[in-house]
Amino acid sequence: MGTARRMFALPTTVTDTLELLGSADYIADRSLATAVHLALHLKRPLFLEGEAGVGKTEIAKVLATALGRRLIRLQCYEGLDVATAVYEWDYARQMIEIRLAEAANEDRDEIESTIFSDRFLIKRPLLQALEPEIEGPPVLLIDELDRTDEPFEAYLLELLSDFQVTIPEIGTIRADQPPIVVITSNRTREIHDALKRRCFYYWVDYPTAARELEILKRKAPGASESLSREVVGFVQKLRGMDLFKLPGIAETIDWTEALMQLDVLELTPHAINDTLGVLLKYQDDIARLHGSEAARLLEQVKAEAAAAAA
Amino acid sequence: MASSAPRQASEGSGGSLLANLMHFARTLRAAGLPVGPGKVIDAVAAVRTIGITDRRDFYWTLHAVFVNRPDQRLIFDQAFHVFWRNPDLLKKMMGLVLPELRVEGEEDPGAAMARRLAEALHPNQNEGSEAEETETELDAAMTFSDREQLRGMDFEKMSLEELARAKAAIAKLRLPIEDVPTRRFAPDRHGARADLRATMRAALRSGGLIELKRKDPRRRPPPLVVLCDISGSMSRYSRVFLHFMHSVTNDRDRVHTFVFGTRLTNISRYLRYRDVDLALERVAEAVVDWSGGTRIGHCLAEFNRLWSRRLLGQGAIVLLITDGLDRDAGAGLAHEMDRLHRSCRRLIWLNPLLRYEGFEPRSLGMKAMMPYVDEFRPVHNLESLEILIEVLSTPVTRRATAASAWRHSEERAA
Numbered sequence: 172m173g174t175a176r177r178m179f180a181l182p183t184t185v186t187d188t189l190e191l192l193g194s195a196d197y198i199a200d201r202s203l204a205t206a207v208h209l210a211l212h213l214k215r216p217l218f219l220e221g222e223a224g225v226g227k228t229e230i231a232k233v234l235a236t237a238l239g240r241r242l243i244r245l246q247c248y249e250g251l252d253v254a255t256a257v258y259e260w261d262y263a264r265q266m267i268e269i270r271l272a273e274a275a276n277e278d279r280d281e282i283e284s285t286i287f288s289d290r291f292l293i294k295r296p297l298l299q300a301l302e303p304e305i306e307g308p309p310v311l312l313i314d315e316l317d318r319t320d321e322p323f324e325a326y327l328l329e330l331l332s333d334f335q336v337t338i339p340e341i342g343t344i345r346a347d348q349p350p351i352v353v354i355t356s357n358r359t360r361e362i363h364d365a366l367k368r369r370c371f372y373y374w375v376d377y378p379t380a381a382r383e384l385e386i387l388k389r390k391a392p393g394a395s396e397s398l399s400r401e402v403v404g405f406v407q408k409l410r411g412m413d414l415f416k417l418p419g420i421a422e423t424i425d426w427t428e429a430l431m432q433l434d435v436l437e438l439t440p441h442a443i444n445d446t447l448g449v450l451l452k453y454q455d456d457i458a459r460l461h462g463s464e465a466a467r468l469l470e471q472v473k474a475e476a477a478a479a480a481a
Numbered sequence: 482m483a484s485s486a487p488r489q490a491s492e493g494s495g496g497s498l499l500a501n502l503m504h505f506a507r508t509l510r511a512a513g514l515p516v517g518p519g520k521v522i523d524a525v526a527a528v529r530t531i532g533i534t535d536r537r538d539f540y541w542t543l544h545a546v547f548v549n550r551p552d553q554r555l556i557f558d559q560a561f562h563v564f565w566r567n568p569d570l571l572k573k574m575m576g577l578v579l580p581e582l583r584v585e586g587e588e589d590p591g592a593a594m595a596r597r598l599a600e601a602l603h604p605n606q607n608e609g610s611e612a613e614e615t616e617t618e619l620d621a622a623m624t625f626s627d628r629e630q631l632r633g634m635d636f637e638k639m640s641l642e643e644l645a646r647a648k649a650a651i652a653k654l655r656l657p658i659e660d661v662p663t664r665r666f667a668p669d670r671h672g673a674r675a676d677l678r679a680t681m682r683a684a685l686r687s688g689g690l691i692e693l694k695r696k697d698p699r700r701r702p703p704p705l706v707v708l709c710d711i712s713g714s715m716s717r718y719s720r721v722f723l724h725f726m727h728s729v730t731n732d733r734d735r736v737h738t739f740v741f742g743t744r745l746t747n748i749s750r751y752l753r754y755r756d757v758d759l760a761l762e763r764v765a766e767a768v769v770d771w772s773g774g775t776r777i778g779h780c781l782a783e784f785n786r787l788w789s790r791r792l793l794g795q796g797a798i799v800l801l802i803t804d805g806l807d808r809d810a811g812a813g814l815a816h817e818m819d820r821l822h823r824s825c826r827r828l829i830w831l832n833p834l835l836r837y838e839g840f841e842p843r844s845l846g847m848k849a850m851m852p853y854v855d856e857f858r859p860v861h862n863l864e865s866l867e868i869l870i871e872v873l874s875t876p877v878t879r880r881a882t883a884a885s886a887w888r889h890s891e892e893r894a895a
Contacts, residue, residue: 185531185538205531205541212530213523220551249795250664254678262677266691269684283685320663320795359794364515364549371527371545374554415786415820455816 179239181211195237196389197229198382206373207234216331216352218367221375223357224419231312231353240351241309245296247319256323257336259293287340298336301346311350317359328366378420380407386420391427401438402427404472406450409460415453426450440466499525502543505564509547512556516547539565647757650867651728655874658798658827660700672697703796703826704735708784710803711768712742712775718833719771720761722802724866727752727760737792741780742770743808747788777807777846778814785817789824796826801854804832807846814846818853830854831873 182188188211189204199207207230210217219227235242245256265286272282294302300311316324330336331352335345354370356362378386383403387394394402406423418426429449435442443465451457460468502524510516524546531542540561548557668676672695679694707729709722730736730752737749751763765771793799799821807814822828830850851857860872 185535201537202541202544205538206545209527209530209542209545213526248664252665260678260681262681265681279685286681286685317794320665322665358551359790361550361791367549368517368519372549373545374548374551413786455820 179237181238182208184208191237192230192233195233197226197233198378198386198389199230200378200382203230203373203375206371209371210353211351213371214349216354216370218362218370218372219353219355219375220358220372222377222417222419224421225375225377226420227355227375228312228314231310231314231355234351234353235310238310238351239306241304241306242312243296243300243309243350244312244314246314247316247323249318249320251319251323253326255295256326257295257297258338259295260287260340261291261293265291289341292338292341297330298344300350300352301334301336301344303347308346308348308350311352313352313354315357316354316362317356321363324363324366328369331366331369377410377417380404383407383420383423387423387427390424391431393431394427395436398430398436398438399427400476401469401472402430404476405438405443405468408468408472409450414451414456414459416451416456418450422450438469438472440469443469498528502528505543505560506547508560508564509557512560514547514553514556515549520546536565647724647728647866650870651725651732653874654729654732654870656705656798656800658702658705661703661796661826662698662700665699666696667699669695669697671695702733702735703798704737704792705729705733705800706792706797706825707736707738707800708781708802709738709740710742710775710777711740711771712806712808713772714775714804714806715802715833716772721866721869723752723761723764724757725869727757728866731755735795735797737788739784739788740764740768741775741777741784742773743776743779744770745780745783746770774808775803775806775846776809777803777805777850778809778812778817781817781821782813785820785824789821793824798827798829799825800829800831802831802833805847805850807849810845814849815853818850822853822855827855828853829856829858831858831860831869833860 182191185201185205185208188208189199189201192199192204192207206217209215217230219230221227231244232242234240268286268291269282272285296311300309313327316327333345334349335343337343352370377383380403383406384399387399387403391399402423406418406426410417426446426449429446430438430442433442433446440462444461447457447460447465451460499521503521506516506518506521506524524543527542527546528539531538533539543561544554544557548554666672666674666676668679674696676694676696679696680691683694684691707726709726711719711722715722726738726748730738730749737747738752740746740748746768748764748767751767752760754760754763801821832847858872860868
């Protein structure tokens, strides 16, 4: 991180945005690029929903890299509160300060103004995101918002509409330039409409076969063309099945890497059975696919590939 | 919907984009999307940012503004294609925003723009999606009528006296559910943790000795999911259960309610109407499989696949109300019950055993379900909400005892 980050200008058209994402190895749909473009220019949060493993979090990371901005990440969990998300006072140091000041017979008002100053403030992600940076406003990633509870969501509502935080002891801190906010949700519960209304919404879907192949080429460049095609074909077939948890792009990439590690050059029923755990994460799904079903799907994939080649 | 067709943009009037977007927003609202006036302003800003150069971009720009949930995507898609079909309109609108685009666009807009315009306006684009639409409609119509019996339901209105009794009964309700600790804290004199922030503030106020303040985790009731059987064998109780579910939904937060017979219907939204008669009327309209057969396994599978991850996330309690009489004779039921049981904090089965005491149901459905419930609550004489509440409010019995009691009775009968 030692090298100074360059400052990059925001893309001016949707096509530029698409290229910008592509330059950081994110192969996006034009529809996604449109939503990103809107969020960048109208300075509103981007709300990404979709199944696990379709690349929601990655968008924030890619934006930060491509724009040369700092990435601030807030991982949500149940019970997330102001002390861990926004700010906290450094109580231990405050205590010491009070003792020292009392020993020196300082005035009480003076002690109060000293201990509630910037020096004793521990800044958490949301507060950090409001601070000016040399490279331009940072990218704030609020990851898996659906894991928090409603009170935090309500708090966020205020923060995201005005980009300001009020600390009773100090006053209101306001961002000169709002950060680029990306919110993701796995939809384990519905986020309130009031929050979504303030954002640009995009449902990140599973990619088409062509796009998935393109992604795989970027993310697992070591894999041979034929293996990649078979992997994508197989995963796409799985997504058509009635499984409890469909494999995402992350799983496709992981699986390809696992196959490469095992020196598999071509998919075989045996290789699939050995590595199915990388692709499917529920025992029922694995049990359903293990053995003959996997072989049947693979046969279909190979037949289709042969037909396409002919 | 002739009235919702886009108004022709009159040349030169700057407000036409706004007018048409407003009209489009109204169409969406009529189609059931929650679109407020603020959204129109957002849409104008968004369209100005992206520019109308490409039909797809225009689509996704409006999509980003108007759509809030995945299930709204289809409605939006259809509304968009119906509304913006008129290419003349789009051309005129482009004329309106074009001057701005010229300022913004960095390259020579002339020739390229015209070609892209032509591409965007090519009428072939619509055809595919329309053909698909009609196809799916046909499909849906075929599937439902031949397989299941669809019936309406007419509930009598609740009298004032009944209403008062229902309220009194629900006030007594103590579900066999304990409040669970959350990860948030509230000040508590005897709490286990030190509240340093409060301590610090108190110390400044008083000076001298620093008195340690304490805090303890807040507690709140976990989310509740009610799955209620409304098949023929349960039809006697439908009214009682619906009243119960209505009261519970309005009594606490985080309650989700489903009914099932041959299919699963989420009725939480309808039950949120304060007025019980209105709520029941809406439910009666929304549910199409009243008093038909039961496919418990099938419906639970649907719940597990589509809803469980969204509703059972934060340690939810599931209240399953069914008599366990299954048309599919318990096929696939054990598997789905197992999954449901694993995904929730506690699974409570309320079984209104048929009318007379001592009835011992040994249906295949029941056998399949029994091993997976944490708590089994049979009720023999279910005439009113009061009795239901009474049964539900009795203190917790351990799962093992409930299950073994039933198993013993089964052995005796055999």
